[in-house]
Amino acid sequence: xxxxxxxxxxxxxxxxxxxxxxxxxxxxxxxxxxxxxxxxxxxxxxxxxxxxxxxxxxxxxxxxxxxxxxxxxxxxxxxxxxxxxxxxxxxxxxxxxxxxxxxxxxxxxxxxxxxxxxxxxxxxxxxxxxxxxxxxxxxxxxxxxxxxxxxxxxxxxxxxxxxxxxxxxxxxxxxxxxxxxxxxxxxxxxxxxxxxxxxxxxxxxxxxxxxxxxxxxxxxxxxxxxxxxxxxxxxxxxxxxxxxxxxxxxxxxxxxxxxxxxxxxxxxxxxxxxxxxxxxxxxxxxxxxxxxxxxxxxxxxxxxxxxxxxxxxxxxxxxxxxxxxxxxxxxxxxxxxxxxxxxxxxxxxxxxxxxxxxxxxxxxxxxxxxxxxxxxxxxxxxxxxxxxxxxxxxxxxxxxxxxxxxxxxxxxxxxxxxxxxxxxxxxxxxxxxxxxxxxxxxxxxxxxxxxxxxxxxxxxxxxxxxxxxxxxxxxxxxxxxxxxxxxxxxxxxxxxxxxxxxxxxxxxxxxxxxxxxxxxxxxxxxxxxxxxxxxxxxxxxxxxxxxxxxxxxxxxxxxxxxxxxxxxxxxxxxxxxxxxxxxxxxxxxxx
Numbered sequence: 001x002x003x004x005x006x007x008x009x010x011x012x013x014x015x016x017x018x019x020x021x022x023x024x025x026x027x028x029x030x031x032x033x034x035x036x037x038x039x040x041x042x043x044x045x046x047x048x049x050x051x052x053x054x055x056x057x058x059x060x061x062x063x064x065x066x067x068x069x070x071x072x073x074x075x076x077x078x079x080x081x082x083x084x085x086x087x088x089x090x091x092x093x094x095x096x097x098x099x100x101x102x103x104x105x106x107x108x109x110x111x112x113x114x115x116x117x118x119x120x121x122x123x124x125x126x127x128x129x130x131x132x133x134x135x136x137x138x139x140x141x142x143x144x145x146x147x148x149x150x151x152x153x154x155x156x157x158x159x160x161x162x163x164x165x166x167x168x169x170x171x172x173x174x175x176x177x178x179x180x181x182x183x184x185x186x187x188x189x190x191x192x193x194x195x196x197x198x199x200x201x202x203x204x205x206x207x208x209x210x211x212x213x214x215x216x217x218x219x220x221x222x223x224x225x226x227x228x229x230x231x232x233x234x235x236x237x238x239x240x241x242x243x244x245x246x247x248x249x250x251x252x253x254x255x256x257x258x259x260x261x262x263x264x265x266x267x268x269x270x271x272x273x274x275x276x277x278x279x280x281x282x283x284x285x286x287x288x289x290x291x292x293x294x295x296x297x298x299x300x301x302x303x304x305x306x307x308x309x310x311x312x313x314x315x316x317x318x319x320x321x322x323x324x325x326x327x328x329x330x331x332x333x334x335x336x337x338x339x340x341x342x343x344x345x346x347x348x349x350x351x352x353x354x355x356x357x358x359x360x361x362x363x364x365x366x367x368x369x370x371x372x373x374x375x376x377x378x379x380x381x382x383x384x385x386x387x388x389x390x391x392x393x394x395x396x397x398x399x400x401x402x403x404x405x406x407x408x409x410x411x412x413x414x415x416x417x418x419x420x421x422x423x424x425x426x427x428x429x430x431x432x433x434x435x436x437x438x439x440x441x442x443x444x445x446x447x448x449x450x451x452x453x454x455x456x457x458x459x460x461x462x463x464x465x466x467x468x469x470x471x472x473x474x475x476x477x478x479x480x481x482x483x484x485x486x487x488x489x490x491x492x493x494x495x496x497x498x499x500x501x502x503x504x505x506x507x508x509x510x511x512x513x514x515x516x517x518x519x520x521x522x523x524x525x526x527x528x529x530x531x532x533x534x535x536x537x538x539x540x541x542x543x544x545x546x547x548x549x550x551x552x553x554x555x556x557x558x559x560x561x562x563x564x565x566x567x568x569x570x571x572x573x574x575x576x577x578x579x580x581x582x583x584x585x586x587x588x589x590x591x
Contacts, residue, residue, distance in 0.1 A: 086260015
């Protein structure tokens with residue numbers, strides 16, 4: 001019979017219960033579940049309700065009394081996270097980021113680490129202890145930053161480059177702290193060199209073996225059409241690569257990243273990414289619960305002032321260093337600021353380095369416990385830092401929007417094009433070809449800056465703000481073109497502008513016929529469904545390729561376009577008529 005102590009069922013109940021309750025509850029209030037998981041860990045952990053099991057044994061089923069029992073699951077969650085990041089990359093993209101990784105990434109870690117080390121040395125720590133603690137606190141959280149920022153945005157690319165260098169530097173940091181230990185001698189340096197040699201050899205074997213074996217292995221799994229076998233093959237690759245790098249003395253997350261990169265080069269990366277996603281999310285939740293378990297709320301309350309001061313000091317240093325280095329590397333102010341604020345808190349790997357520094361005798365147990373709590377507080381605040389970074393970035397960009405080139409100011413009354421992506425640029429090109437004045441508006445500062453460099457008349461602005469729409473002076477415009485890839489915003493803006501300027505031609509981009517009908521009801525003069533135009537272009541290509549003359553083809557395409565637009569308008573008018581009749585009846589009754 002399974003006993004209460006060795007079954008582990010209660011721990012599974014707490015973890016799965018947290019995943020099932022925390023995520024929906026916090027999503028309902030639009031709060032990051034990261035905070036929820038950490039708070040659950042603090043509540044049900046050994047320093048929370050878990051400490052009361054002796055007085056109330058029934059709490060055993062709802063708490064986790066041994067935080068170390070689930071740490072392997074948390075580590076596996078981080079491994080799966082790095083694996084998924086590798087799946088989103090490619091060797092070409094990684095090579096293109098080398099300057100950011102080994103330039104800005106190295107400067108950020110060393111710069112922030114040395115500044116923090118100097119401040120800690122002045123508080124009385126030994127040189128080795130200050131260096132170890134400074135480097136530990138300079139690390140930022142891959143597990144939280146990447147899911148928040150992604151790897152495709154400007155902020156995500158900058159953050160990922162620095163985080164990647166930190167992950168690669170973790171092993172040299174650990175061995176360097178071992179060499180700084182009071183009891184270490186030449187053996188510490190030799191151990192570091194040996195590990196680096198074995199690590200390089202292991203990585204080379206993984207690259208060569210992976211390129212040869214992985215396509216064949218996943219090909220065989222795909223032929224069986226068994227999702228279970230495909231999942232087993234994916235987990236086998238992740239675990240084998242992680243164990244290989246761990247056996248060589250490197251971090252297992254390096255092996256997971258390499259495994260992801262190798263699979264990303266195969267045609268099976270999409271299926272692997274989809275099939276491992278649920279495990280990554282659950283394991284990441286387990287990791288966050290373990291972070292919360294390190295929070296002793298009684299200790300936090302009793303020492304809130306020094307803990308708050310230490311947390312703020314770490315964040316200020318990291319924000320200043322990261323923002324400054326990104327600005328020097330050419331990043332815009334908004335991106336640099338948002339990235340710096342997002343990466344301000346310490347990392348989950350900070351806890352590893354703190355443990356190594358404590359075991360080496362570089363810092364005392366009390367010091368390690370204090371900074372462990374600081375790290376947990378910082379990780380808890382990471383979603384709030386992300387929101388703050390976005391707010392600061394938006395404020396900075398709004399201040400910079402007034403620096404529009406002279407071409408924007410000279411555009412004069414003409415066509416206003418809101419949304420200056422692929423479709424907006426095409427519209428602007430056609431207007432320029434016919435020497436018609438226009439003004440583009442976009443809420444993405446990267447698009448705006450790029451377009452301005454290429455000679456387009458573009459203004460940065462968020463059209464969800466009424467004051468910006470007022471500044472566009474639509475009453476004097478020739479036409480308004482809406483090309484945003486946001487159906488709800490397009491309809492809302494169409495309705496608002498039509499109420500202000502009844503005679504203004506409004507031409508809107510629609511996703512499909514239903515969206516076009518909705519735009520017509522909102523007051524659009526013309527709504528162009530993407531599905532309609534793509535089908536007409538395809539039909540045109542087919543007719544020309546099968547030998548029909550270009551002239552009749554163009555005429556028939558125009559005729560078909562008019563017919564389909566008429567059908568959409570008639571559908572919107574039929575839908576609008578009952579509502580107009582009902583409104584007139586209510587007005588009559590009220591009168």
